Amino acid sequence: MTTDATDVTDVTDKENDPAVLARQPVGSVTDAAHREVIAYIRGRLGELGLTQPQYWVIRFLHPEDLSADGSGRTPAELAELLAPYLLPQDRPAEDAEDLVGRGLLTRDAAGRLWLAEPGRQAHARVKEILPGLRAHIHDGIDDADYASAVRVLRRMMRNVGGPTALERYPL
Template sequence: MTAEPTDRVLRIRRELAALGLTQPQYWILRYLAPGDLGADVSGRTLDELAAVLGEYLLPGDDLPADADGLLARALVGRDADGRLRLTPAGRAAHTRVKESLPAIQARLGEAEEA
């Protein structure tokens, strides 16, 4: 089952784009980040990520392309077993977005009240 693109989801995606990430890329970072959704794992394969993210992806989302984008920007690396892992730059990007969330949520709330 694929998620539907609500106005709120589209606004969230615009906010994340302003931070240089797609929403699926941010989810990948979250599922790889210790202390976030990846707290219980040491890296994940693309298939594992697809399994946990499948119901959230919108039509047109391309998880392999998003992962490739993170690899190209050295925000994640791939180990010999094909598992994706956060790099120091990926941890910094994850932290930057997490620190931006209160402001993003405030802007989303303002937009919904308007």
């Protein structure tokens, strides 16, 4: 069960004051939220023996996820697909090599990477925990408040980047 964000008892009055909140720089707030959420997600994936970029590699090779047909892909193709999601420190080619070395992926004679059965199993383990991760991240936030926050952020994106900003980050 979630509660109204203003009912949260572990924040100060200042953190619930609309006037204070309205003066916060959007870049600072969104950067802090991004860092905290990504650290949380990456920590939970790490408990399963995966980095977030490794999970994305698996997703882009899985026929029931981001691969339309389960076809293999080259490391360069994967790097291009992953580029919008990566942080500066991420190394998708090294992550893919690690997955090959651990038997989660295989490589054919043409250098294309394919999802192996252990990779499918890793994908399934992550899919099992995702609802709990989302529930934890969204705890105390109802869907209407979350939708409002997304709507506001997307409007800011359009304000500063024009309509093409929303095309770069489709829903």
